[in-house]
Amino acid sequence: MYHILICDDEKDIVNALKIYLNDSAYILHEAYNGREALQIMERETIQLVLMDIMMPEMDGIETMVKIREKSNVPVILLTAKSEDSDKILGLNVGADDYITKPFHPMEVCARVKSQLRRYLQLGGSNARKEALRCGGIELDDKEKKVLCDGEEVSLTRTEYEILKLLMENQGQVFSPRDIYRRIWNDSPYGSENTVAVHIRHLREKLEINPAEPRYLKVVWGQGYKCEKHG
Amino acid sequence: MKNTAETVSGSAVKETEGDWALSEKKIKKKIIYKVGRILLALITVAAFFGMSVSELFCREAEREGFYAEVTPMEAAGPYLDRIAQEITSHLVELVAAESDDTVIKDYLVSQGVDVQLYRYKGVYPMWGTNSEPYKPKITLQVELNYYEETGRDIWCGFYISPNDRYYCVYYMRPDCPADAPIREASDSLQTLHDKWGTAMRTATAMEIAFALCIGLRLFLFLKKRRKRHEKREREPGFLVWRLAAPSVCAVGIILTERLMERGIIDWQFFPRILLRSTAATLILVAVLLQGTSVSRFFYRVFRWILRKAGRVICSILRKFPPLPSGILLYVGGSGLELFLCFRTKWYWALAVWIVEKAVVLGAGVYLFVCGKRFLAAGELLAQGELDHEVNTAGMAGPLRRHGENLNSIGQGISRAVEAKMKSERMKTELITNVSHDIKTPLTSIINYSRLIGDQKTENETITEYAQVLLRQAERMKKLLDDLIEASKAASGSMEVHFAPCEVDVLLSQAVGEYQSRLEEKQLELRTVQPEETIRILADGQLLWRVFDNLFNNVYKYAQEGSRVYLNVEKAQDSVRIIFRNMSKFALNISAEELEERFVRGDKSRHMEGSGLGLAITRSLVELQNGRMELLVDGDLFKVTLLFGLLEDEDGTNADNR
Numbered sequence: 068m069y070h071i072l073i074c075d076d077e078k079d080i081v082n083a084l085k086i087y088l089n090d091s092a093y094i095l096h097e098a099y100n101g102r103e104a105l106q107i108m109e110r111e112t113i114q115l116v117l118m119d120i121m122m123p124e125m126d127g128i129e130t131m132v133k134i135r136e137k138s139n140v141p142v143i144l145l146t147a148k149s150e151d152s153d154k155i156l157g158l159n160v161g162a163d164d165y166i167t168k169p170f171h172p173m174e175v176c177a178r179v180k181s182q183l184r185r186y187l188q189l190g191g192s193n194a195r196k197e198a199l200r201c202g203g204i205e206l207d208d209k210e211k212k213v214l215c216d217g218e219e220v221s222l223t224r225t226e227y228e229i230l231k232l233l234m235e236n237q238g239q240v241f242s243p244r245d246i247y248r249r250i251w252n253d254s255p256y257g258s259e260n261t262v263a264v265h266i267r268h269l270r271e272k273l274e275i276n277p278a279e280p281r282y283l284k285v286v287w288g289q290g291y292k293c294e295k296h297g
Numbered sequence: 298m299k300n301t302a303e304t305v306s307g308s309a310v311k312e313t314e315g316d317w318a319l320s321e322k323k324i325k326k327k328i329i330y331k332v333g334r335i336l337l338a339l340i341t342v343a344a345f346f347g348m349s350v351s352e353l354f355c356r357e358a359e360r361e362g363f364y365a366e367v368t369p370m371e372a373a374g375p376y377l378d379r380i381a382q383e384i385t386s387h388l389v390e391l392v393a394a395e396s397d398d399t400v401i402k403d404y405l406v407s408q409g410v411d412v413q414l415y416r417y418k419g420v421y422p423m424w425g426t427n428s429e430p431y432k433p434k435i436t437l438q439v440e441l442n443y444y445e446e447t448g449r450d451i452w453c454g455f456y457i458s459p460n461d462r463y464y465c466v467y468y469m470r471p472d473c474p475a476d477a478p479i480r481e482a483s484d485s486l487q488t489l490h491d492k493w494g495t496a497m498r499t500a501t502a503m504e505i506a507f508a509l510c511i512g513l514r515l516f517l518f519l520k521k522r523r524k525r526h527e528k529r530e531r532e533p534g535f536l537v538w539r540l541a542a543p544s545v546c547a548v549g550i551i552l553t554e555r556l557m558e559r560g561i562i563d564w565q566f567f568p569r570i571l572l573r574s575t576a577a578t579l580i581l582v583a584v585l586l587q588g589t590s591v592s593r594f595f596y597r598v599f600r601w602i603l604r605k606a607g608r609v610i611c612s613i614l615r616k617f618p619p620l621p622s623g624i625l626l627y628v629g630g631s632g633l634e635l636f637l638c639f640r641t642k643w644y645w646a647l648a649v650w651i652v653e654k655a656v657v658l659g660a661g662v663y664l665f666v667c668g669k670r671f672l673a674a675g676e677l678l679a680q681g682e683l684d685h686e687v688n689t690a691g692m693a694g695p696l697r698r699h700g701e702n703l704n705s706i707g708q709g710i711s712r713a714v715e716a717k718m719k720s721e722r723m724k725t726e727l728i729t730n731v732s733h734d735i736k737t738p739l740t741s742i743i744n745y746s747r748l749i750g751d752q753k754t755e756n757e758t759i760t761e762y763a764q765v766l767l768r769q770a771e772r773m774k775k776l777l778d779d780l781i782e783a784s785k786a787a788s789g790s791m792e793v794h795f796a797p798c799e800v801d802v803l804l805s806q807a808v809g810e811y812q813s814r815l816e817e818k819q820l821e822l823r824t825v826q827p828e829e830t831i832r833i834l835a836d837g838q839l840l841w842r843v844f845d846n847l848f849n850n851v852y853k854y855a856q857e858g859s860r861v862y863l864n865v866e867k868a869q870d871s872v873r874i875i876f877r878n879m880s881k882f883a884l885n886i887s888a889e890e891l892e893e894r895f896v897r898g899d900k901s902r903h904m905e906g907s908g909l910g911l912a913i914t915r916s917l918v919e920l921q922n923g924r925m926e927l928l929v930d931g932d933l934f935k936v937t938l939l940f941g942l943l944e945d946e947d948g949t950n951a952d953n954r
Contacts, residue, residue, distance in 0.1 A: 077737055083744035147736040169740035169774055172747065243805050259801070263809015285806060287837030288798030 069183055070111055074098040074130075075119040075145060080168075084117060087172040088179060101125025105133055113140055115183055117166075117175075120146040120157065128160055135161040141182040145170070164281075177275045181216040199234040201293050202282050204273060206234050215273050225250060226269050229262070233283065233293035242290035266291055334517075341510040348503035354496040667696045674703050683711030725788040732777045739777070743770045779909040782842075786916035793836045793920050797943055800831040800865055800872060807844040808863075811852065819858045820851065820878075826865035831872050832943040835921040846914045847876050847936055854934070856881045867942070874938040884934060888927035 071093050075081050081097050088095060096111060098104040100122045107113070116134065120127035127144055134142065144157045144165040157165050164178050185203050199206040205214040213220050213230065222230065228250045233241065243262040247253065266285075270277040284294050391404060614622065634653060638646040670687055677685040685707065689700040750763035785791045808822065815822055851861055855878040862877040884891070891911060911927070918925045918938055928935040 077741065079741040080737075080744070083741065083748065086748060087744075147733045147740070168736050169743045169770075172744070242799070242802055244802075259805035260808045260812065263806045264812050265809075267809050267812070285841070287806060287841040288796075288800075288803040288835070289837065290802060 068092060068094055069114040069187075070094050070096065071179070072096045072098060072104060072107055072111075072113045072116045072118075074101070074104040074116065074122070074127075076100060076122045077119070080119075080145075084175065087175055101127065101130030101133075104130055108134060108138070114186065115179060116140060116142045117179070118142060118144055120144055120153070128156065131157070131160050131162060141186045143178055143182060174275060181275065184217045199231070201234050201237055201295075204230075204234070204282055206231060213273075220272050222269070222272065225265055226272075229265055230269060230273075230283075230293075233291065237293045238295040240286050240290045240292045245290070337510060337514060337517075341507065341514065344503050344507040344510055348500055348507055351496045351499035351503060354492075667692055667700075671699065671703065674700075674707075678703070678707055678710075683707045683714065721788040722790065725784045725790055728784040729781055732781050735777060736774070739770060739774055743767060743774070746770060776909075779913065783909045783913045783916065786913055786920060789920065791839075791920060793839060795834050795836060795921070797832050798835045798837050798840060800833060800874065801826055803837065803840060803844065804863065804865065804874075807841065807848060810845075811848045814852050815848075815861070818852065818855070820855055821860045822863060823860055824863045824865075826863075827867050829867075831865065831867055833872060833940040834943045835923070835940065839917050839921060843914050843917050843938070846910045846917075850910055851876065851878050854881055855879060856932070870942050870944070872940050872942055874940075876936040878934055880932045880934050884929045884932060886929070888929045891927060891929060 069092060071088065073081050073084050073088075073095060074097070075084075076099050078099070081099070085095050085097070096107050096113070098107055101118075102125050104116070104118065105125075108116075118127045118130065122130075125133075127146070131142060131144075134140065141163040142161065144162045145168060146153060146157070146165060147168040154165055163182055166175060166178060181203055199208070203216040206212075207214070208231065211227065213222055213227065229246060232246065232249060241249075243259040246262045247258060266283065267277070270280050270283050273283060274280045282294055284292050286292060387404065391400065617625070630653075634649060637649045674685055674687040687700040687703050689697050689704075692700055746763050746766035750760055750767060752759075754760065804824070804826070808824070812822075855861055859879040862875070864873075864875040864877075866873040866875065914936075915925045922941065924939040926937040926939070928937070
């Protein structure tokens with residue numbers, strides 16, 4: 068049973084979220100501003116917070132800072148602000164993920180599940196040291212297995228090799244040419260598109276929203292990289 | 298309690314004392330200033346008087362012995378030795394008999410005298426006491442100069458004037474013996490010379506004192522004027538007329554004196570001393586009256602006259618067209634200069650030449666400096682630097698007006714630009730804010746229409762209606778996103794992070810993103826690009842959005858089963874990226890119209906999309922210093938992107954194999 072706190076000043080949105088997350092595994096709490104959210108946090112043991120940024124009395128960012136003073140519970144920000152600067156601000160003050168309004172129910176469910184799994188299952192037991200890890204993605208080279216938020220993902224051999232290359236060198240940008248040369252061991256003349264297609268597939272399999280990837284980032288005009296996650 | 302009261306009153310007393318001391322100091326300063334001013338005026342006038350008197354005394358000394366109007370023998374008698382007397386008397390006879398110059402010269406040479414014979418026609422500009430140069434009788438002028446350096450030498454000069462002729466004879470005795478009568482003569486001359494020298498030195502000293510006083514007065518006046526000018530009490534023309542009055546007086550005095558020296562005004566009846574003393578009295582009165590209502594009245598009258606005269610001259614000058622009047626002025630000036638060069642003494646010509654050159658140089662430098670300032674300001678204005686102001690300090694008349702006009706043009710444009718920028722920013726802000734506010738209710742609409750659609754119900758129309766609601770709400774969301782992006786891109790409030798971008802890498806990435814979707818519509822992509830790596834300076838994220846928009850266009854509007862061409866062409870210092878595809882719908886509108894906001898490829902508007910895509914694309918391309926060209930030719934739809942090539946030696950060659 069997971070306790071989830073939903074916090075938004077718009078009652079309709081809270082209700083809609085409650086309907087989407089209607090699962091026997093979740094116990095849902097609701098708050099309509101930052102102050103109420105903090106009060107509930109004092110009373111209950113919350114495992115996940117879904118919170119709007121623009122709220123009366125105490126906004127999401129301020130609440131976020133207050134929450135982080137005491138706990139490292141995963142926080143997903145809900146926001147109508149789609150600007151990059153707001154997202155970066157949200158992530159910098161300690162948010163784990165964000166969802167832009169208007170949101171898709173599937174996306175909300177997937178992100179909530181992902182965060183819960185990481186927080187409760189993987190967060191405590193990172194025993195397998197030989198496995199490569201990047202956020203919620205885990206690559207075990209011995210068993211040739213890739214786990215995304217604890218669930219096994221089936222990849223083709225090429226996709227696996229590309230992912231392994233990127234995860235072994237987190238933060239480093241590889242041009243499509245480099246990737247082709249390393250994976251195919253061949254001159255990439257005229258076949259750079261292949262790499263792009265494979266990476267697109269990888270993103271579709273590993274990312275909740277392939278257009279806004281969290282792990283496998285596209286550096287436009289230069290190449291691809293796996294974002295470093297602490 | 299008492300104590301505090303005492304201290305309070307004590308401090309108060311101190312304060313008032315301080316105030317009083319201050320005011321006393323002020324008053325003292327003021328008194329000193331006033332007294333100093335009057336003292337200065339008195340010294341000025343005294344110096345002027347002293348200068349005049351000593352100069353007059355000097356002239357008197359000259360008149361006594363240096364330029365004596367006596368008969369030749371009387372004059373020469375006491376000073377000349379026997380030979381000189383003989384020669385002189387014979388010379389007088391010869392001149393009286395109106396002998397030829399050659400006869401006179403021959404006689405002098407035969408006497409062993411080193412002779413210089415000059416003959417003057419017309420009026421010889423005598424400087425001295427000769428008031429009647431046209432006397433019909435013979436006049437002999439003897440000039441004896443005593444030279445301190447050699448002591449014994451006496452030069453003897455004669456001016457003999459029958460009618461219109463002057464003869465000047467110098468008799469030189471460098472070997473003159475040391476004994477009398479020359480010694481007597483020299484002694485007598487020595488006394489005279491000493492008198493003259495003292496007078497001359499005094500005059501020089503007085504002149505210097507006078508000049509210093511005038512300079513000091515001018516300095517004080519300018520200082521005071523600046524103070525007043527800062528307080529904006531006086532108009533800027535103040536200095537001109539204030540200085541004009543004394544200078545006109547000075548010029549008048551000098552002119553009158555010159556006329557008297559020429560004998561045009563009779564010297565005897567209007568002695569110099571009277572003129573000078575009158576002038577000095579006038580100056581003294583003017584100085585003493587300075588600041589009172591009388592002087593102000595006179596100044597006002599004077600200013601009025603000057604202004605009137607200036608206005609009349611200006612109006613006359615304005616009536617002439619500039620080119621002929623300029624030529625006239627130049628020719629007139631040159632003629633005057635020529636006349637002065639040929640008709641007057643060389644030193645006058647030199648003086649005129651120097652003054653003229655100085656004036657021309659000053660005017661030239663002035664015009665050059667002003668012109669340079671205007672040029673710089675004009676160039677900066679043309680470059681769009683509207684904050685630049687022409688420094689009009691030191692400019693006058695039309696030049697100043699021109700500078701001020703330039704400044705007001707700049708200010709006007711910058712005001713307009715600022716207003717435009719502000720309105721553009723406000724528009725963007727409004728659109729962004731409104732869009733955000735709309736998004737919140739839209740979120741609920743989308744969520745609940747989706748919930749309705751997910752309800753298990755037997756009535757299928759409800760499901761269908763819910764789907765319509767959802768589709769339209771989604772479209773509205775897309776529209777809002779596009780609207781925000783379009784307004785941000787167009788108003789330039791988007792941050793651009795320039796970095797080197799490899800065109801082929803970006804293209805392959807974009808193609809990879811769209812491959813499956815293009816295959817879905819059976820679109821065949823034909824890419825042609827040069828083998829070498831092409832780098833441009835752009836923002837990768839924004840450039841991806843450009844490609845995203847264009848591929849999205851292709852995906853939505855290209856005829857299914859047709860080919861799509863993507864060409865990259867490298868020119869000398871630019872790169873062209875060309876998209877070509879066959880349109881699904883007839884494009885019976887122009888490229889310009891197609892790009893206009895809210896106009897879409899299909900006029901029926903049955904496709905999903907905002908119609909902002911191309912406008913956003915263009916704005917994004919222009920933000921990255923690129924250009925976008927659209928071409929519609931029948932069903933052919935062609936977009937050309939033009940970017941400047943990034944010249945980087947290692948960059949262009951590193952991956953070249």
